Each structure stands twice: as structure tokens, then as C-alpha cells.
Amino acid sequence: MTTLLDWLRAQTDDADLGSVIVSMAASGVEIASVLRQAAIKGQIGVVGAVNVQGEAQKALDVISNDIVLNQLGQNPAVGILISEEMDEAVEMANQGRFIVATDPLDGSSNLDVNVTVGTIFSVLGVAGGLLQPGRAQLAAGYIAYGPAINLVLRISGDVAVFTLDDADQWVLTQAKASVPDSTAEYAINTARDRFWDAATTGYVRENVAGETGPAGKRYNMRWVGSMVADVHRILMRGGIFLYPLDSETRAKGGRLRLLYEANPMAWLIEGAGGRATTGRESLLEVVPTGIHQRIPVILGSSEEVKRVEAWYARG
């Protein structure tokens, strides 16, 4: 049995970097426990309400953020925390060498219906400043809270998958996740069809045409609505995920966040042999202009991502 600590020791000589990942993994164990019992404790679907003990109830997004803040606050290696749930970057008292950017609870609209959600994180060096391109990441990962609880990690080599056991230990269950180059499965919110640009519309129409279209094969569509769950499926068996720029999200720059959704997922997908783009440039090359910047995201099996890029290159 290979544990998370065994794997970290083999992956990096930097014990501080390893400790940041251990802190995120510990946050995941705590968040998993909160999610398991949230309905019992009346924490599902209520914000600003008061529970039976008369305590103010906090949304699970906020509870998850507090857990990460507390775990990282105890780690001397962490200098700065950027979170979807906090307007400003927080300078940690320890003034450590690492920045962590996190979406503490991704897919939270799925909580009410007991569908997989996750925690996403990216690790950068403090010396590079807050606005570093994804290519500068030192490590990235996510925790998927599904039927099994998985921690998926990449430092700079292979993408590894761990599963939480009954003793709250992370056990390595896949040493090298690999995204196949080709796929017949795509993920996009098709209810946004009327807002799409020509490239997205063109690509999806070809897929819907299946074996009668230019792709010459039948496709299937899957959309969980939790990026973590959709990306996990792609890491496990291939596929493509699209949250493109559309006429409704254009003014904001997209839907998903660059620092703590797009970049860590792109880092993992590329590490597993896949590809990640905005449609017009490599996601990992984008230099952020703000910590909560949004970005179009297209990632997954390389042949499919290249097909979308070809559509964008047409105009």
C-alpha cells in the first residue's frame, strides 16, 4: 500500500511543498465529514438561517472555506491564500513560501441533490506574485466527494489518484492517470446553445451529427454541473469539457475562474496527456489580470480539443 506521504516523498525533495498538499488533503477529510452530515445538521440549502441550537448557519461554501483557512493557517509553509470565497488574497501569519489558490467547494449547486462536488487547489511560489500564469504552478489537485472520495494530484510529473480509506488515510489507487487522445464523449451545458459563438456551435453540431457528420462517429454527452466531477470523468476515461465564452458570459470574461478552477484543472489534464485551451490560446499561458478573473475553458482529450481550436482558428 502506498500512502500519500510515501508518494510525496518520491515526488519531491521539498518537504514544505509536500506539507501544503498534506494540509489540503486534511482539509478534504474534514470537508468530506461535513458534507456527509450536512443534511442531518440542517446545513443544506440554507444561508443566513438559524439552526436548532440557535447558531447562525453558514453555507457549506463558507464552512469549507473556513476549514481550508484553518488548515493552511497552521502550516508555516503557506504565505498567501486566494479563495473563491474571499474577495482579497489573505496574507497568512506564517508568511511562508507558498501561495494556495482554492475553490473550497466546487459545484455547490449539486449539494441539494447529493451529487459529486469537490475542492480544487493550485500551489504557486510567493516570489512570483499573485498573478502568475498556470504554467508557473508548482502543484495542483482536487478532491472529489463522490461515492468514493478521491484526491487527484500532480506536482510536476504524473497525475496520481488517491482514495480515502475507513481510517481517513489516503491510499494510492492509480499512479498514472492518462487521458486518451481521442474520445466520443463531450461535456457542455447545452441549455446555453443560443448564447454560443460560431466555433462552439459548429463543434457541437458536428458531434450531434455523429456518424452522419464529419467526425464520422457517434458521440455521447455528459454534464454533471460540478467541474470536479466532469474533469474527473475525463481523467478516468477521456472526453472534453467546454465552458466557452458566450454572449452572456463575454462581459465577465467567461464563467469559470482562472486561478482556482481553470489553471489547476489544466495542469492536471496536461499532466495526464490531455490539452487545455481558451479556444484561442493555451490556458496555462494566460497571464492573470486579477485573482478572481474568469476565463473560457476547453480541456480534455487532445484530438477533440484540437478540433475546437481549429473551429476558433476559422474566425
Ligand SMILES: O=P(O)(O)OC[C@H]1O[C@](O)(COP(=O)(O)O)[C@@H](O)[C@@H]1O
Ligand atoms: O450552472 P452551469 O452553467 O451548469 O455551470 C456549472 C459550472 O459551474 C460550477 O459549478 C462553478 O463552480 P462553483 O460551484 O464553485 O461556483 C462548476 O463546477 C461547473 O462546471
Ligand SMILES: [Mg+2]
Ligand atoms: Mg467552482
Ligand SMILES: [Mg+2]
Ligand atoms: Mg466554489
